[in-house]
Amino acid sequence: MANKQETILAPVSGQVKKLEDVPDPTFSQKMMGDGLAIEPSEGNVVAPLNGEVVQIFPTKHAVGIRGDAGIEVLIHIGLDTVNMDGEGFEAYVGQGDYVKAGDPLITFDVDLVRKKAKGVITPVIITNGDDLDALEKTDDGEVEAGKSALLKTNVKAEVESETPAASAGEYSEEAGAIVAALGGEDNISVATHCVTRLRFALNDEGKINNSKLENLDIVKGSFMANGQFQVVIGQGTVDKVYAAMVNETAVELS
Incomplete structure (x- = not known):
């Protein structure tokens, strides 16, 4: 084709x-x-x-x-x-x-x-x-x-026209790994998200394990801006990772 x-x-x-x-x-x-x-x-x-x-x-x-x-x-x-x-x-x-x-x-x-x-x-x-x-x-x-x-x-001809629906528990492992790379639940004051990225207010930026975070396949990049540590995930996925974070951690969400 x-x-x-x-x-x-x-x-x-x-x-x-x-x-x-x-x-x-x-x-x-x-x-x-x-x-x-x-x-x-x-x-x-x-x-x-x-x-x-x-x-x-x-x-x-x-x-x-x-x-x-x-x-x-x-x-x-x-x-x-x-x-x-x-x-x-x-x-x-x-x-x-x-x-x-x-x-x-x-x-x-x-x-x-x-x-x-x-x-x-x-x-x-x-x-x-x-x-x-x-x-x-x-x-x-x-x-x-x-x-x-x-x-x-x-x-490319083989691209599928539809994306499979998210399954229960999807991205729970990735959400937990992101939280761990940011120094754990106690280091996250509040978390929110937009259409492309997770946004975190952190208690201690020195506890971020950048290499661990950027080695995660789901993470496309990260940076600090406007007092928030931002983790880029991507549209259509970031909201699922955020939902998993809601279900799997005690992080305070906004």
């Missing part, structure tokens, strides 16, 4: 930026995958391809779509916008909805995001890059939502 080509349209209008220029290590170091970012000129987010909405975060600042050919795209509106708790965002789709390229996904208040978050720059990430043969990025400096091609890729 021939490889399947997929075109990812720009989900927002604005200036195209390299991921390396995004002031957040999760994106600039490509912990979640490769792609591009857009500095939005307006707050309308549309579907970049035909596919299923596999995740939309409760705070509406990020949405994940699995295209018909199996490619997985994450659109993350702004930086640290999870802390806005949905203020200024409105979603028009839910998890499990099928969308076509150009369909409205989310609207957001650009000025409010600039005021309350670290920035409005919006990374567009291919999160299953191991399933791709190539990734072609646009050379255009400006793109129009739902019309301009942002990325093109060849998806």
Whole structure:
């Protein structure tokens, strides 16, 4: 069977930026995958391809779509916008909805995001890059939502179109290993998560075992930012690891 080509349209209008220029290590170091970012000129987010909405975060600042050919795209509106708790965002789709390229996904208040978050720059990430043969990025400096091609890729023919459902007890071992690498339950003051990463307030940063943490297959990277130790897991998985942490440990959760 021939490889399947997929075109990812720009989900927002604005200036195209390299991921390396995004002031957040999760994106600039490509912990979640490769792609591009857009500095939005307006707050309308549309579907970049035909596919299923596999995740939309409760705070509406990020949405994940699995295209018909199996490619997985994450659109993350702004930086640290999870802390806005949905203020200024409105979603028009839910998890499990099928969308076509150009369909409205989310609207957001650009000025409010600039005021309350670290920035409005919006990374567009291919999160299953191991399933791709190539990734072609646009050379255009400006793109129009739902019309301009942002990325093109060849998806390997054997990629499955569906992800198996999580089983009971899934990720309990990984959750326990992460807690242990952070110095144990007593060293974690509070834990929360966003669409890509676990976030921890720690009592003693000196107790972190970085080598042990980064040797875990599930961990894509980690760093300290804004007083939180952040462990990058990935969309569609981070919430399951967090749920396992809820069930398997006595860590105080937020």
